[in-house]
Amino acid sequence: MRRHVAEAPTKDSYRTIVVGAGPAGTLAAMHAAGAGSVLLLDAFPLPRHKSCGGMIHALSARTLARHGVRLDGTIREPERVRFRFHDWDADVKKPCSLTFYNVDRDTFDLLLIEMLPPSVEVASGCRATAVEQDCDGCWVTVDARGATHRVRCSILIGADGARSTIRRAIAPGERPYVTVQDVVELEGRIEPFFDCIYSSSIGNGHAYSYVVPKDGHALVGSVFYPRTKRPHETQDLVLEALRAKLPALGPSVAREAAAAAHVRSMRDIVPGAGRILLAGEAGGFLSPTSGEGISYALRTGEMAGRAAALAPERALDAYRSALRPLMAQIRFKLAVLPAMESRAGRALARTLPAPVVSAITRYL
Ligand SMILES: Cc1cc2nc3c(=O)[nH]c(=O)nc-3n(C[C@H](O)[C@H](O)[C@H](O)COP(=O)(O)OP(=O)(O)OC[C@H]3O[C@@H](n4cnc5c(N)ncnc54)[C@H](O)[C@@H]3O)c2cc1C
Numbered sequence: 001m002r003r004h005v006a007e008a009p010t011k012d013s014y015r016t017i018v019v020g021a022g023p024a025g026t027l028a029a030m031h032a033a034g035a036g037s038v039l040l041l042d043a044f045p046l047p048r049h050k051s052c053g054g055m056i057h058a059l060s061a062r063t064l065a066r067h068g069v070r071l072d073g074t075i076r077e078p079e080r081v082r083f084r085f086h087d088w089d090a091d092v093k094k095p096c097s098l099t100f101y102n103v104d105r106d107t108f109d110l111l112l113i114e115m116l117p118p119s120v121e122v123a124s125g126c127r128a129t130a131v132e133q134d135c136d137g138c139w140v141t142v143d144a145r146g147a148t149h150r151v152r153c154s155i156l157i158g159a160d161g162a163r164s165t166i167r168r169a170i171a172p173g174e175r176p177y178v179t180v181q182d183v184v185e186l187e188g189r190i191e192p193f194f195d196c197i198y199s200s201s202i203g204n205g206h207a208y209s210y211v212v213p214k215d216g217h218a219l220v221g222s223v224f225y226p227r228t229k230r231p232h233e234t235q236d237l238v239l240e241a242l243r244a245k246l247p248a249l250g251p252s253v254a255r256e257a258a259a260a261a262h263v264r265s266m267r268d269i270v271p272g273a274g275r276i277l278l279a280g281e282a283g284g285f286l287s288p289t290s291g292e293g294i295s296y297a298l299r300t301g302e303m304a305g306r307a308a309a310l311a312p313e314r315a316l317d318a319y320r321s322a323l324r325p326l327m328a329q330i331r332f333k334l335a336v337l338p339a340m341e342s343r344a345g346r347a348l349a350r351t352l353p354a355p356v357v358s359a360i361t362r363y364l
Pocket of ligand 1: 019020022023024025041042043050052053057126128129159162164165166179180181221258260279280281282286292293294295297
């Protein structure tokens with residue numbers, strides 16, 4: 001990594017502190033830097049590893065292009081994949097026109113960190129453990145490899161993902177989806193699709209699974225509703241059933257579990273309170289229907305950073321107002337979510353012609 005990364009905050013006070021160095025936090029830090037000192041903290045060593053399918057929506061590519069960032073070095077084989085709805089019960093596949101760039105997520109996240117201006121202080125291995133807010137700003141308690149620091153800021157941006165500590169300081173923390181993803185060796189070719197698999201026969205809290213080829217491997221992931229017991233066992237069954245359908249899937253070489261925000265109503269979306277703004281999954285910003293979160297993280301990170309660069313007492317109002325179009329999109333997606341998850345909705349998707357499923361998918 002070319003950029004200098006500190007092992008602990010070097011000062012007692014910053015204008016802005018951003019917690020979480022994912023896509024939301026990096027964009028927020030970049031834009032907040034226009035107004036003064038910024039500390040960007042991450043609990044894990046950087047560059048970090050994030051369990052992810054690495055499917056980059058055109059909206060993400062467009063946001064990054066506006067920042068002069070090109071995806072070239074992050075893209076893997078096959079470079080573009082098409083979304084395909086796969087109803088496993090009826091073995092019906094509906095290829096859609098929606099396509100994604102197929103990236104290596106770790107390289108993508110590193111690219112974002114490297115684009116930060118040198119004025120942003122980046123500290124890794126530093127976990128925010130508590131926040132106290134008063135009318136002029138916040139105190140953040142940071143555990144830096146066992147040493148405790150108390151750091152002051154005028155405005156705090158929580159971009160610390162689906163299990164956000166910063167969110168819990170101002171709102172109830174919602175239980176997230178549980179995800180399990182395997183990296184599977186490929187012993188033959190599989191089609192260049194991002195297959196989303198729905199099946200009522202899997203049960204045990206299973207929401208959906210996905211398969212996507214990437215550089216001689218396939219990522220096979222499953223998403224489970226909150227509180228699902230023994231998701232690893234269910235993932236084993238999914239893999240076994242998949243191998244019967246796709247003999248090119250070889251042994252799994254790595255498995256990881258993670259979390260994703262579970263957004264079921266507009267109450268689950270929390271832009272912030274007082275001098276705290278929440279961006280990305282910490283605020284509940286992701287597509288509730290598809291789970292696509294990177295474009296939401298980038299866009300809300302940018303909005304939060306721009307708002308934080310204004311007078312701190314105006315930041316939250318400015319952020320809320322910038323969020324309005326995105327909130328309207330989430331409201332729409334939440335309205336269609338129950339139908340999508342219902343048996344009737346799945347049966348309809350099975351029977352509708354592929355171009356109609358494709359047209360609907362563009363809005364999810
Ligand atoms: C298995 C899986 C597959 C996915 N696939 C896709 C996909 O293909 N395409 C897509 O668009 N989206 C995908 N997503 C969603 C996407 O990864 C997220 O929506 C996106 O990364 C959210 O970005 P973020 O910046 O809000 O949070 P994150 O990327 O989660 O970053 C949060 C950061 O905060 C840090 N942190 C947490 N707590 C603290 C703390 N207390 N102190 C300091 N740092 C802290 C973490 O270490 C982490 O680095 C997937 C998610 C999962 C789990």
